[in-house]
Amino acid sequence: MTSPSTPGADVVDHLVGLAPGMPLHAVRHQRDKVVHATQGSHDALLSPEVDGLSVQDRLLVGWYAARLTPCPVLEAYYRAQLDDTWSANLLDAVFRDQLSEVQEGRLQAVLTFVRALITKPITGDQALLHTLPAAGLSTPAVVALAQWIAYLSYQARLVSGLQALKRWRAQ
Numbered sequence: 705m706t707s708p709s710t711p712g713a714d715v716v717d718h719l720v721g722l723a724p725g726m727p728l729h730a731v732r733h734q735r736d737k738v739v740h741a742t743q744g745s746h747d748a749l750l751s752p753e754v755d756g757l758s759v760q761d762r763l764l765v766g767w768y769a770a771r772l773t774p775c776p777v778l779e780a781y782y783r784a785q786l787d788d789t790w791s792a793n794l795l796d797a798v799f800r801d802q803l804s805e806v807q808e809g810r811l812q813a814v815l816t817f818v819r820a821l822i823t824k825p826i827t828g829d830q831a832l833l834h835t836l837p838a839a840g841l842s843t844p845a846v847v848a849l850a851q852w853i854a855y856l857s858y859q860a861r862l863v864s865g866l867q868a869l870k871r872w873r874a875q
Contacts, residue, residue, distance in 0.1 A: 714743050716859070719777045720866040728870055742862070749852050756845025760789040761811075762852055765818050768798050769853060772822040775860040777867070813839035814849060821853045 716722075716739075722729040733739055752759055766782035786795070797805035798815065806812040813835045820827045836846045 714739060715746055715781075716742060716862055716866065719781055719863055720870060722866070722870075728866065728873060731869075732866065742859075745855055746859070749848070749855050754844075754848045756842040757814075757848050757852075758789075760787060761814070762848075764790060764798070764811075765814065765849070765852060766856055768815055769818055769822050769856040770860060771799070772801070772819060773857075773860045775864055778856075778860055778863055810839045810841065814841070817849065818853055821850075822857065 717729065717732070720728075722732060750759055750762055754762070763782050763785045767779060767786060770776075770778035770782055794806060794811075797803070801819070803812055803815050803819065806815060817828070817832060817836060820832055833846070836849070837843070841849070
């Protein structure tokens with residue numbers, strides 16, 4: 705699964721398979737400002753201008769968060785966008801959720817933070833937050849990471865909910 709082919713295309717519509725004329729598309733687009741804000745957030749949070757976290761870092765986080773959630777369609781979407789930045793060994797360790805095998809301390813801290821916020825948010829306390837600057841992330845990078853994880857959680861719930869409605873309507 706790749707990203708939508710046309711610039712400005714809506715990722716959620718693409719992933720759920722919604723098109724103009726479909727009843728569920730009409731329901732989702734009743735509040736077009738929410739649709740545009742969701743896509744705008746996606747675009748901004750994956751912008752190359754975010755300091756301290758590369759786009760590939762954020763795509764890896766997206767893939768890992770979608771695996772943990774789980775949200776298979778988002779997992780496939782983010783996995784398809786990963787490039788050769790990441791070794792097969794690293795991708796395998798992340799796929800198996802074996803973060804102790806991630807050799808780079810900065811990346812291990814980021815992924816540990818992701819795991820905590822996705823699987824058990826209450827563990828995302830001040831001590832865990834402080835592991836990120838200790839691993840070399842700047843304050844803007846920590847903020848961007850936290851915003852990205854929050855967005856990914858929202859995106860997974862939105863996509864999963866729309867998929868459930870689409871299946872229900874098909875019955």
